[in-house]
Amino acid sequence: MRFPDDVPVLTDGVVRLRAPHTDDIRAMLEMNADPETQRWTDFPPERDPERQVLERIPAGWRDGGLWSWAIESDGRYCGAVMLSGGEGGVGAIGFTLHPAVRGRGLTTRAVRLAVAHAFDVLGWDRVTWSAFVGNWASRRIAWRTGFRHLTTAYGAGLARGVRYDEWIASIGRQDDREPEDPWWTVPVIEHGGLRLRPFRDDDVDRLVETTLDERTLHWLANIPVPFGREQAEQYVAKCREGLAAGDRVTWVIADAGSDEMLGDVSVFRMQNGSNPVGEIGYSAHPAARGRGMMTTAVGLVAKQAFLPIEQGGLGRRRLEIVAAKGNRSSIRVALANGFTQTGIKRAADRRRDGSYEDLVMFDLLSDEH
Numbered sequence: 595m596r597f598p599d600d601v602p603v604l605t606d607g608v609v610r611l612r613a614p615h616t617d618d619i620r621a622m623l624e625m626n627a628d629p630e631t632q633r634w635t636d637f638p639p640e641r642d643p644e645r646q647v648l649e650r651i652p653a654g655w656r657d658g659g660l661w662s663w664a665i666e667s668d669g670r671y672c673g674a675v676m677l678s679g680g681e682g683g684v685g686a687i688g689f690t691l692h693p694a695v696r697g698r699g700l701t702t703r704a705v706r707l708a709v710a711h712a713f714d715v716l717g718w719d720r721v722t723w724s725a726f727v728g729n730w731a732s733r734r735i736a737w738r739t740g741f742r743h744l745t746t747a748y749g750a751g752l753a754r755g756v757r758y759d760e761w762i763a764s765i766g767r768q769d770d771r772e773p774e775d776p777w778w779t780v781p782v783i784e785h786g787g788l789r790l791r792p793f794r795d796d797d798v799d800r801l802v803e804t805t806l807d808e809r810t811l812h813w814l815a816n817i818p819v820p821f822g823r824e825q826a827e828q829y830v831a832k833c834r835e836g837l838a839a840g841d842r843v844t845w846v847i848a849d850a851g852s853d854e855m856l857g858d859v860s861v862f863r864m865q866n867g868s869n870p871v872g873e874i875g876y877s878a879h880p881a882a883r884g885r886g887m888m889t890t891a892v893g894l895v896a897k898q899a900f901l902p903i904e905q906g907g908l909g910r911r912r913l914e915i916v917a918a919k920g921n922r923s924s925i926r927v928a929l930a931n932g933f934t935q936t937g938i939k940r941a942a943d944r945r946r947d948g949s950y951e952d953l954v955m956f957d958l959l960s961d962e963h
């Protein structure tokens with residue numbers, strides 16, 4: 595393999611992957627110095643692009659173990675995508691884009707080309723991707739190009755001496771190069787004086803008030819105590835994670851006039867292979883109880899959940915509500931929305947005091963709604 599002559603040029607008509615050359619160095623320096631690059635990669639600030647282009651990258655191509663391309667579009671240097679490893683048929687992909695050209699789908703295109711090369715030319719069986727937790731742009735690219743089996747490896751990332759939690763996912767040779775699960779969004783739904791909408795930063799205090807309420811803590815015994823802003827933010831982060839994983843959509847229920855948070859309602863447990871089911875869960879702010887607010891909200895959410903995905907819904911076939919036997923208001927919400935009681939799970943719910951209570955199961959099928 596001669597560098598750069600034998601480096602394969604890969605293109606989809608919009609991006610071109612080619613051997614890096616010294617004319618790229620200025621743009622590489624800008625890209626490396628960008629705060630987002632520094633935040634999300636392990637590139638040391640003193641990384642020397644000239645050495646990369648003249649020594650490390652050519653050596654990688656010649657000796658194997660690192661296959662690094664420049665991403666070009668409209669004749670200009672846009673970033674880098676690289677494959678590394680490959681022992682035993684498994685290797686990793688990495689990428690970084692110049693800040694001036696982000697958000698145009700160029701990296702997604704480059705990743706598709708590199709993954710195809712890994713399978714078709716290098717003969718790999720699996721490509722892995724990893725990113726520091728919170729790098730949503732990178733995760734979105736991995737999701738869109740078909741990486742799956744995402745897991746969080748706590749403390750597995752290392753950059754400049756600091757440990758980070760890492761997301762890790764992979765794609766196999768036989769897998770579709772398309773998302774395996776949906777990445778849900780939270781559509782705004784307005785009806786009957788209510789607005790169902792995504793979380794806003796300033797909902798956190800209302801969320802704390804809702805959760806610290808005695809009745810909420812009694813019936814939802816898994817809620818961590820003490821529960822403050824930090825725990826509320828963790829809950830919001832969990833909801834965001836659930837969207838990306840295709841598992842959960844959580845709406846804030848707000849007053850349509852003031853937009854003040856009155857509670858929240860979720861469809862969750864949606865990751866069920868090809869069986870489109872889900873569970874509805876909810877909690878109301880103490881000041882918003884007793885006026886049918888949650889009954890209305892659950893009705894709206896059930897409608898949205900049964901709507902086909904092509905029409906912006908969640909495409910569910912069956913929804914469940916599970917309530918503790920003594921939680922009369924929660925049971926009312928289920929019955930008022932036409933849910934059928936299907937059974938009791940005896941002593942299935944653990945109370946904070948260590949006692950156990952029966953759970954009542956309800957379900958609703960799409961053709962009953």
Ligand SMILES: CC(C)(COP(=O)(O)OP(=O)(O)OC[C@H]1O[C@@H](n2cnc3c(N)ncnc32)[C@H](O)[C@@H]1OP(=O)(O)O)[C@@H](O)C(=O)NCCC(=O)NCCS
Nearest residue numbers: 630631634690691696697698699700701702725730731734
């Ligand atoms: C990550 C990076 C390569 C993305 O490059 P890009 O060319 O802007 O990516 P694309 O335009 O192909 O796609 C970005 C996707 O992420 C989405 N995205 C961006 N920020 C997001 C966020 N905060 N939350 C959710 N999605 C986000 C975009 O909307 C887009 O999604 P779409 O395909 O549905 O439109 C670029 O931001 C970068 O270089 N970051 C610094 C280095 C880095 O993080 N490298 C990866 C290390 S694992």
